[in-house]
Amino acid sequence: MHMADALISPAVGVGFWALSLGGIAYSAKKLKDNIEEKMIPIMGILGAFVFAAQMINFTIPATGSSGHLGGGMLLSIILGPYAGFVVMASILTVQALFFADGGLLALGCNIWNLGFYTSFIAYPLIYKPLIKHNKFVFLATLISAVIGLQLGAFSVVLQTYFSGISELPFKTFLLLMQPIHLLIGIVEGVVTYGIVKYVTMSKPEILEHSLGNYSGKVDGTFIKKIVIGFLILTIITGGILSWFASSNPDGLEWSIEKVYGKPELPEKEHTLTNILKSVQEKISIFPDYTFKKDESKDAEAGEEKYPNIDLGTTLSGVFGAFIVLSLTFLTGFILKTIKKKRPS
Amino acid sequence: MNFDREFFNLGYLDRLSYKDTIIHNIDARVKVIGAIAYIIAVLSFPKYAVIPLIPFFSFQIFSIIIGEIPISFIIKRIFVVSPFILFIAIFNPFFDRNTAFYLFNIPISYGILSFFSILIKFVLTVSIIIILISTTSFSGLCYAMRCFKVPEIFVNQLLFMYRYIFVLAEEAMRMVRAKELRSFNKKGLELKFYVKLAGNLLIRSLNRAERIYYAMLSRGYNGNMPYNKRKKLGFPDLLFILIILIMIYFFRFLEPVNSMGRFILRLIR
Amino acid sequence: MSHHIVKFENVTFIYPDGTSALKGISFTINHGESVGVVGANGSGKTTLLMHLNGYLLPTSGTIKIGDLILNKKTRIEIRKKVGVVFQNPDDQLFMPTVYEDVAFGPINMGLDEHSVDFKVRNALEIVGCYDLKNKPPHHLSGGQKRAVAIASVISMDPDILAMDEPSSNLDPKSRRALINLLKSFKHTKIIASHDLDMILDVCERCIVIKDGVVVADGPSNIILSDQKLLEENNLELPLILQRR
Ligand SMILES: Nc1ncnc2c1ncn2[C@@H]1O[C@H](COP(=O)(O)OP(=O)(O)OP(=O)(O)O)[C@@H](O)[C@H]1O
Ligand SMILES: [Mg+2]
Numbered sequence: 001m002h003m004a005d006a007l008i009s010p011a012v013g014v015g016f017w018a019l020s021l022g023g024i025a026y027s028a029k030k031l032k033d034n035i036e037e038k039m040i041p042i043m044g045i046l047g048a049f050v051f052a053a054q055m056i057n058f059t060i061p062a063t064g065s066s067g068h069l070g071g072g073m074l075l076s077i078i079l080g081p082y083a084g085f086v087v088m089a090s091i092l093t094v095q096a097l098f099f100a101d102g103g104l105l106a107l108g109c110n111i112w113n114l115g116f117y118t119s120f121i122a123y124p125l126i127y128k129p130l131i132k133h134n135k136f137v138f139l140a141t142l143i144s145a146v147i148g149l150q151l152g153a154f155s156v157v158l159q160t161y162f163s164g165i166s167e168l169p170f171k172t173f174l175l176l177m178q179p180i181h182l183l184i185g186i187v188e189g190v191v192t193y194g195i196v197k198y199v200t201m202s203k204p205e206i207l208e209h210s211l212g213n214y215s216g217k218v219d220g221t222f223i224k225k226i227v228i229g230f231l232i233l234t235i236i237t238g239g240i241l242s243w244f245a246s247s248n249p250d251g252l253e254w255s256i257e258k259v260y261g262k263p264e265l266p267e268k269e270h271t272l273t274n275i276l277k278s279v280q281e282k283i284s285i286f287p288d289y290t291f292k293k294d295e296s297k298d299a300e301a302g303e304e305k306y307p308n309i310d311l312g313t314t315l316s317g318v319f320g321a322f323i324v325l326s327l328t329f330l331t332g333f334i335l336k337t338i339k340k341k342r343p344s
Numbered sequence: 345m346n347f348d349r350e351f352f353n354l355g356y357l358d359r360l361s362y363k364d365t366i367i368h369n370i371d372a373r374v375k376v377i378g379a380i381a382y383i384i385a386v387l388s389f390p391k392y393a394v395i396p397l398i399p400f401f402s403f404q405i406f407s408i409i410i411g412e413i414p415i416s417f418i419i420k421r422i423f424v425v426s427p428f429i430l431f432i433a434i435f436n437p438f439f440d441r442n443t444a445f446y447l448f449n450i451p452i453s454y455g456i457l458s459f460f461s462i463l464i465k466f467v468l469t470v471s472i473i474i475i476l477i478s479t480t481s482f483s484g485l486c487y488a489m490r491c492f493k494v495p496e497i498f499v500n501q502l503l504f505m506y507r508y509i510f511v512l513a514e515e516a517m518r519m520v521r522a523k524e525l526r527s528f529n530k531k532g533l534e535l536k537f538y539v540k541l542a543g544n545l546l547i548r549s550l551n552r553a554e555r556i557y558y559a560m561l562s563r564g565y566n567g568n569m570p571y572n573k574r575k576k577l578g579f580p581d582l583l584f585i586l587i588i589l590i591m592i593y594f595f596r597f598l599e600p601v602n603s604m605g606r607f608i609l610r611l612i613r
Numbered sequence: 614m615s616h617h618i619v620k621f622e623n624v625t626f627i628y629p630d631g632t633s634a635l636k637g638i639s640f641t642i643n644h645g646e647s648v649g650v651v652g653a654n655g656s657g658k659t660t661l662l663m664h665l666n667g668y669l670l671p672t673s674g675t676i677k678i679g680d681l682i683l684n685k686k687t688r689i690e691i692r693k694k695v696g697v698v699f700q701n702p703d704d705q706l707f708m709p710t711v712y713e714d715v716a717f718g719p720i721n722m723g724l725d726e727h728s729v730d731f732k733v734r735n736a737l738e739i740v741g742c743y744d745l746k747n748k749p750p751h752h753l754s755g756g757q758k759r760a761v762a763i764a765s766v767i768s769m770d771p772d773i774l775a776m777d778e779p780s781s782n783l784d785p786k787s788r789r790a791l792i793n794l795l796k797s798f799k800h801t802k803i804i805a806s807h808d809l810d811m812i813l814d815v816c817e818r819c820i821v822i823k824d825g826v827v828v829a830d831g832p833s834n835i836i837l838s839d840q841k842l843l844e845e846n847n848l849e850l851p852l853i854l855q856r857r
Contacts, residue, residue: 004429006466010384021494028495037567040497041560041707042553044504049549051509052516058538069542090502094509097477097485098354100425100470105383165391165462166432167439167455191539198543362752483709483749503709510751511703555704558668562697563769564689564721 002095002110003156005103009163016159017108023116024089027082039083047087050075051094060187067187072118073145074192077127085119113155118148138193145189146182153181354509360413360478367411371581372484373491378588379476385596386468392457397464399595403588404471411479418471425470433462482506500569508552516545618643619665619773619801624674625825626660634660636825637674642818647795647802649812649833652822653847658777658805659700661822665775665803666695678773693722696771700778702758706750711742711761714750718769736768737761740794756787763794773801780808809851813837821846 005013031039050071057066071091076084089111095101102110122144130140157177161170361368367375386400408415440455477485486506489499519541523533533541557565619642626635634657642648650658663669664676667688676683678691699705708714715736719729737743740760750758759779766774779795780788788811795802795815806812812819812833819836821829823846829836836842838854849855 002428004425004466005383005387005469006429006462007432008387010388013384013387024498025495028497031497037565038553038557040500040569041504041556042550043497043501045508045512045549045553045556046546047501047505048508048512049546051505052512053542053545055513056516056520056533056538056541058533058535061535086498087501087505090498090505093502094506097473098357100421100473103383103469104380104473105387105469160432165458167436167458168432169439172435191535191542194535194539195543195546198539199546202543203547358749359752362748481709481749483713486709504707507707507709507750552704555699555701556707558663559699559705560707560717561668562666562692562695563718563765564692565717566721570717570720 002102003106003113003159005105007160007163007165008106008109009165010105012159012163013105013108015108016112017105020089020108020111020116023111023120024086027085030082031086039079043079043083043087046075046078047090050087050091054091058191060183067184069191070114070149070184070188072114073122073127073141073148073188074195076119076123077141077192077196081119081123084123085115088115088119109155109159113152113159117151117155118144121151122148141193141196142186142189145192146185149181149185149188150178153177354513356417357474357478358482358510361481361484363412363479365411365479366580367407367479369580370479370584371575371577372480372488374577374581374585375476375480376485376488376492378585379472381589381592382472383469385592386465388596389461389465391461392454394457394460394464396595397461397468400468402595403591404468404475407475407479411475413475413478417478418474421474422467422470426466429462429466433459433466436462496569503569504556508549511552512545512549515548516541519545618677618679619803620675620677621664622675622677624664624671624676626664626669627672634825635664635671638822638825638827639674640820640827640830642801642803645799645801646818647804647816649809649816649819650803650805650822651807651809651812651819651846651848656822656846657825658822660825662697662775662777662803662805665773666692666697693769694771695773695775696766696769698762698766698774698776698779700781702755702762703750705762705765706753706758709749710746711737711748711750711753712746714761715746715765715768718765722769732768732770736764739767740764741790755782756784756790759783759787759791760794767798771800773803774798775803775805777805778807779804780806780811807848809837809843809848810853813851813853 050069053069054071055068057068059065060067072084072088075087078084079087092102092107092110092114096103096107096110126147127140127144130136130143154174154177157170157174160166160168160173166173382400382403386397389397404418407413408418436459437453437455440458441453443451443453483503486499486503489502490496520533523537523541621638621640624635624638625633627633638657638661650661652658660669664671664683665678667683667685670683670685670688678694681687681691683691706714708717712733715733716729719732724732733746734743737746740763742757742760742764745753745757745761750761753761759782763776763779776795780791783791788808792811792814795804802816804812804816816833819829819831819833820827821836821842828846829839829842837851840850843850
């Protein structure tokens, strides 16, 4: 379920790049504070391990098809969420570069989809609480792998939809993606559990060692921080947007109502083309390009029939907000890092 | 994913990246910036743009020639990755049926235009990445990342990872081959066996990490990875990026081919 | 010169899982000596070498390297004196290029750029691999890897060189080159190996280990021609001696 460059708009790509880099920077910071020097080679080797393990296919029982390991959950279990996320990000980087799996611009999306949800949602909120008393380990692994992948798949659908390149209707795509990834998630959970169990059975000390030194303890407030951070940033962004809107009413077409307006697509099919076209014109970073003028009278007529459809502005507003959000997010991280550095 | 093929590709690309051509010798930072600018420029074209994308192939043509990259390799790679993108793009002609224009009396719908637009963007972006990676050594890329202030821990473990992919992939391959000699299951390993194999590989990997750490310690490792001093960009590097950016700008905003196409279309009508 | 002495006194070592790998080892190696350590698989050779620069610390007994007694505090100092080359060069060459790998030690020693460059160049020239300096380790042959691994250690100017199975996986020509290289070193050398011909060629003294204890210690040509002793330790007479 790697996102590809050709399916995303630059805005979505850049936005998720910012988010993922923020995540990496934050994790790196966390690791640096309490890392063992040994962790660097261990992380690297485990990344190489997952890579090698991904290359081998296995048959999925009862389906006749074959699959391969994802590894996100496994890495989180062995290394804890921060190191797990960083390693997953580097695996995806190598895949993007060497196998052209995904792409450079889509790399941010892919790190987010395949790394973030597993390391920072599924692992701390599902896996950790469930295995507290060393019970339900299988269930914990299974559920967290499934949830992690479900969120990732949903994220793929959202990114595709907001990029507006594919015409695949949101619901259809969602109905395609989620069930497939339910199956993939179950397999991932079973395999992850199997590997961890095999290793703890045959060499109990080896995992204890890597877990023992770096307990994989989740900073419970991290998730809270993210949620609160998003809320604050949304408000700030709203402020910035309304400032833009009031100080420059004719220029930037952003406004709060537009940003938070109804984003659904109208149902009627014959309007879709025009809507999406105008969406695309407004979304694209360089909106001066127009195709319709010369080649299409139909489209021109359509444009006149459905003038000033707000959806385009709405969506471009959402993107704008999204970028601002992400940038602010990143700035936040940076500021935080600087702040933390100063007293020490 | 076929195991041997993937491994071969990785090693093959890696070997390509150590050639000695003008493009190979350009500073990695410059090439990374160029590639990113290129990708963003290509993807920023509206969804129905087909013709204006075509001039962007000139970068590929240029690098394939100068960088001595076998074109068959790039094409193969594109075919391997394409099913997912085809799967998504194929819906466009079905959902977007309004006619954009007539080509020799055949109605061309917006869906068909966007379908081809996606495909071309796909080919352009994938091939530029392959070109980037086959003309830049991995340590060069990591060096560029460091200069771009990507967190140190990320880059350091990325270097380790890359170094040991080759070692572990070979180890895994040996294990799979040993198994394949005993069974003739074509599709993939039985799940039970896969778990054992991966578990074994994981144990070995952790043991290896231990030994590597030992080797690092005995050479004075103190938690910091030493790395090379920053190099200054040379004149060829600056010239290279300047040319690339100008070309990208030209193709993106002046759309030479599109103006021409418009003119011809008008003539036809 | 007590300077480069290696002295083991009743050293025992027990792995965390309870395996007792060394069970009271004592010997003294003098400055400039080159000593072969031989024994069956699992006899404790690698474990012994891991003590030489303090990766493992003895469970009981003492180890003296030069004037220092090995413990947690001194081991950093000791690592500068003892260079260890490992059994598997893949584990030793972890940096992206040959040059960076050989430079890893000198940079960590805090040398300036210029002296680092000098040491790297010198070390690579000694092992005959200077031309490979920009290659990544995974593009090297087995013999080249071994040579670079040795260079990565001698670039730190150790007084004592310890090697674990240096000649394994080498073709006859690379093996011969390695032997000549080792013979040219003036360092104190400690070489663990199953390659008795090499030991005979490079080391004047030989220590036989069995189940974590020293069972023989003496001149190589005497010990390595003792068929009975060797067979008890899963070893065979060196080929040169067999032909007689
Ligand atoms: N990490 C470890 N944990 C537990 N036991 C170990 C470990 N490493 C080695 N051992 C045990 O210690 C003993 C000595 O092993 P060592 O590796 O020193 O032997 P060796 O003489 O180097 O053998 P070889 O010739 O096969 O290299 C063996 O019984 C081995 O099983
Ligand atoms: Mg050994």
